[in-house]
Amino acid sequence: MQVTFNKEGNALVVAVKGRLDALTAPDFESQCSSHIEQGHVLLVADLTELEYISSAGLRSILQISKKLKQEHGQINFCCLSGIIQHVFSISGFDSMFSFHDSVAQALLQYER
Amino acid sequence: MKTEVERLITVIEEVANGVYSNDIMEFTKPGYHQIMQRVAEAVGMMMVKVEAREHRLEQLIEELKNLNDQLKNNILKTVVTIANALGARDNYTEGHAVRVAAYAVRLAKRLGLPERQIEHIRIGAVLHDIGKIGFSDRLFSNQDFRISDDMLQEIRSHPQLGINILKDLDFLGPALDYVHYHHERLDGSGYPCGLHGNEIPLGAQIVSIADCFDAITTERCYRKGRNCSEAFSILRDMSGTHMAPQLVESFIEEVEENGVIDGSKEISATTSDLHTLLAEG
Numbered sequence: 001m002q003v004t005f006n007k008e009g010n011a012l013v014v015a016v017k018g019r020l021d022a023l024t025a026p027d028f029e030s031q032c033s034s035h036i037e038q039g040h041v042l043l044v045a046d047l048t049e050l051e052y053i054s055s056a057g058l059r060s061i062l063q064i065s066k067k068l069k070q071e072h073g074q075i076n077f078c079c080l081s082g083i084i085q086h087v088f089s090i091s092g093f094d095s096m097f098s099f100h101d102s103v104a105q106a107l108l109q110y111e112r
Numbered sequence: 113m114k115t116e117v118e119r120l121i122t123v124i125e126e127v128a129n130g131v132y133s134n135d136i137m138e139f140t141k142p143g144y145h146q147i148m149q150r151v152a153e154a155v156g157m158m159m160v161k162v163e164a165r166e167h168r169l170e171q172l173i174e175e176l177k178n179l180n181d182q183l184k185n186n187i188l189k190t191v192v193t194i195a196n197a198l199g200a201r202d203n204y205t206e207g208h209a210v211r212v213a214a215y216a217v218r219l220a221k222r223l224g225l226p227e228r229q230i231e232h233i234r235i236g237a238v239l240h241d242i243g244k245i246g247f248s249d250r251l252f253s254n255q256d257f258r259i260s261d262d263m264l265q266e267i268r269s270h271p272q273l274g275i276n277i278l279k280d281l282d283f284l285g286p287a288l289d290y291v292h293y294h295h296e297r298l299d300g301s302g303y304p305c306g307l308h309g310n311e312i313p314l315g316a317q318i319v320s321i322a323d324c325f326d327a328i329t330t331e332r333c334y335r336k337g338r339n340c341s342e343a344f345s346i347l348r349d350m351s352g353t354h355m356a357p358q359l360v361e362s363f364i365e366e367v368e369e370n371g372v373i374d375g376s377k378e379i380s381a382t383t384s385d386l387h388t389l390l391a392e393g
Contacts, residue, residue, distance in 0.1 A: 021140065022134075022137040022138065022140045022141045023141055023142075025137070026134070054137075054153060054156070055137065055140070055153055055156030055157040055159070055160050056134065056140060056156065058160045058164075059134065059137070059156070059160045059163070062160060062163060062164055062167060069171075090157075090161075091157065091160055091164060092161055092164050092168070093164060096164060096167070096171075
């Protein structure tokens with residue numbers, strides 16, 4: 001798994017590539033956490049290149065979301081493939097977060 | 113393999129007991145038997161699903177709390193607006209309603225009543241005289257202390273008039289009773305229903321004491337306001353016959369400890385003053 005962070009206006013775009021599972025999720029969570037601690041509390045998760053997400057990956061997202069909540073921040077998602085969308089849907093995450101078709105659209109949510 | 117299975121079962125039991133952690137995810141890593149990985153992933157998914165739902169519920173509860181606060185605030189604004197309608201006819205009544213609410217809330221808090229009941233007492237007290245809006249002009253403009261029988265009857269009709277006005281506002285709940293019964297007396301000599309003792313709701317008894325105290329201490333066109341010790345002595349005369357002694361004593365203690373509300377400030381109370389005083393009360 002690879003994670004890259006790009007600042008776009010008042011938001012931070014987090015692009016995840018590869019697999020988010022028990023092996024990689026702790027690293028993903030700690031990288032996001034340190035950015036949140038630096039004051040980046042509006043996140044856009046760009047999942048274009050995410051190939052697989054397991055329960056461990058979902059849990060890391062939930063933990064990040066809880067942390068953001070404490071900091072009055074937010075995370076939204078964009079560019080989910082069919083399989084990833086399916087996992088989000090069966091885990092009930094689809095009713096907790098907002099989803100967008102592109103990074104630009106996801107960023108718009110924070111500009112309003 | 114056997115100890116690994118036993119460890120997995122222990123972790124699953126922990127999840128079943130509501131202990132959520134990353135322990136279950138360990139068994140989804142390479143190196144474990146494929147069946148154990150599948151079981152662990154399935155249980156892990158269930159766990160995350162439950163955790164996500166709990167988190168969502170917490171969020172919803174928070175949203176509901178915020179909406180409820182907004183709603184309460186709007187109710188209070190509505191009530192103050194209604195009270196202001198009476199204030200437009202009679203300056204004394206406007207300041208009086210707000211002061212009575214502040215005194216009543218102070219007594220209710222001193223008695224340790226639940227927050228919800230205190231809110232109803234606050235609202236009942238602000239509205240207690242709203243029925244006077246139906247009074248004829250002669251009662252508002254009267255400079256003469258002599259009151260005829262039919263004027264007395266008109267004055268005594270105000271709790272019922274108030275209820276007639278407010279009865280469809282369901283959200284007022286018990287506050288309606290406090291408006292209705294704030295002139296009832298323990299010995300049954302009050303109006304409009306002649307209720308006795310505990311038939312009179314506690315909130316109405318509290319509003320009644322606050323009402324009397326403010327009426328005694330406020331200057332009116334036909335007489336000067338009395339000082340606190342005179343007012344306490346009048347309340348004590350009414351104690352036992354008109355008012356519950358323990359309520360009268362608690363009220364007196366409250367005023368002795370925390371003082372009277374500055375009447376001159378509130379007589380011409382504007383809406384914002386009303387809000388401030390209501391919030392402080």
